[in-house]
Amino acid sequence: MAACRRFSARLLASSAPFAPKQQIRRLSLHEYQSQELLQKYGVPIPSGKVVQTAQDARKAVEDLGEKCTISPQILHSLRKNTPGAPISVDNPDQGHNTASRILGNGPNGGSRPPVQQIYVSQSLASEEEWSLAMTIDRENYVPVILVRKSKGIDKDSEVASFPFAISQGVTPELLSRVSKHMTRTSSPSQASFKSLSKILNGLFRIFTDKDGTNLEITRLARTGTDGSFTCLSTAFTFDDAAAKRQPELFALRDVSQDVPEEIEAAKYGIVYVRMDGNIGNVVNGAGLAMATNDAIGLYGGRSANFLDAGGQATKQTMLKAFGIIMRDERVTTIFVNIYGGITDGRMIAESIIGAATELGPIKVPVVVRLQGTNSVEGLKLLDEANLGIHVEADFGEAAKMAVRFAAGQ
Known part of the structure; x- marks a missing residue:
């Protein structure tokens, strides 16, 4: 279907979210805010800390266990103009040096706001990674789960689409279909099935409770020996028309990075x-x-x-x-x-x-x-x-x- 072809095209671009460009304003959350929201809804994520100084980045790497990922907190709408993709570090000194390079630097020679925060999170080894989003297929008027392999066998595969009904939510049948697609087996392990159930049900609750428009897990990894899934990075957007219904959520808006x-x-x-x-x-x-x-x-x-x-x-x-x-x-x-x-x-x-x-x-x-x-x-x-x-x-x-x-x- 046409909507999925557009989504697929977006996915082929590095760090691009699933959602197609639309001519409306949305509330976009920083990665650390999206991760905290996932954690609140019982979705598995790595431990992480948001910091504003290089010294705090060093301390965060020490506390989280040496190998970490450092992510500049730039809203997705501005990321194409920034010099900073997530960076892996192996020790506190690397964390300090990396944070020093990132903090205070702005894209386009400073024409956009400089990076003021970075998110330091545990690095988890994974052999397979996926992009998964819960969003809206606006051509067919239905919510949809979109999935694509981004690391491992069949990397850069086509986008798989799983439409569903808001009134029914994440049914056992829907969960089974998504799980079988991602695990490539008709009998996924109990750990993978259980973790994916937490993820999809958590996304659905956020989607409906918070008026989500595009909830994307940009890196959904199989990280455990038991095949369980963990959300390594995320990018969430919400309907601006919901501002009065969601005052706590909209209080998170980073106006310093708004146009x-x-x-x-x-x-x-x-x-x-x-x-x-x-x-x-x-x-x-x-x-x-x-x-x-x-x-x-x-x-x-x-x-x-x-x-x-x-x-x-x-x-x-x-x-x-x-x-x-x-x-x-x-x-x-x-x-x-x-x-x-x-x-x-x-x-x-x-x-x-x-x-x-x-x-x-x-x-x-x-x-x-x-x-x-x-x-x-x-x-x-x-x-x-x-x-x-x-x-x-x-x-x-x-x-x-x-x-x-x-x-x-």
């Missing part, structure tokens, strides 16, 4: 998610914002952001949205896509003109598509403002135009 623009936008009721392209979008409504990103991709472009200014966007929110996008040096074209139901097209036009006046000249091409309430008047205002703004009423044509400008055509 600053996302924090600023949230203060004004704007949903902003930084993406990897060069077309800056200003849109009203989450559905239209997703459609806008899809249209840009359809015509060969790439969005720099997902931005939903809200179904009742005001002049103030529009000015803030423009300010955020105009400061983004990656943006080579701005695409404003507004459908005016409650939102007034004339107000949108006045906001764009006001942004050009208050925030300085707009130095990149701007394509504006307006439809709905007072859209004709709004488009006329923009056309008469002599700001070099390109107006278009048709969605598809406007998206094509934005892609062409972004490509320098």
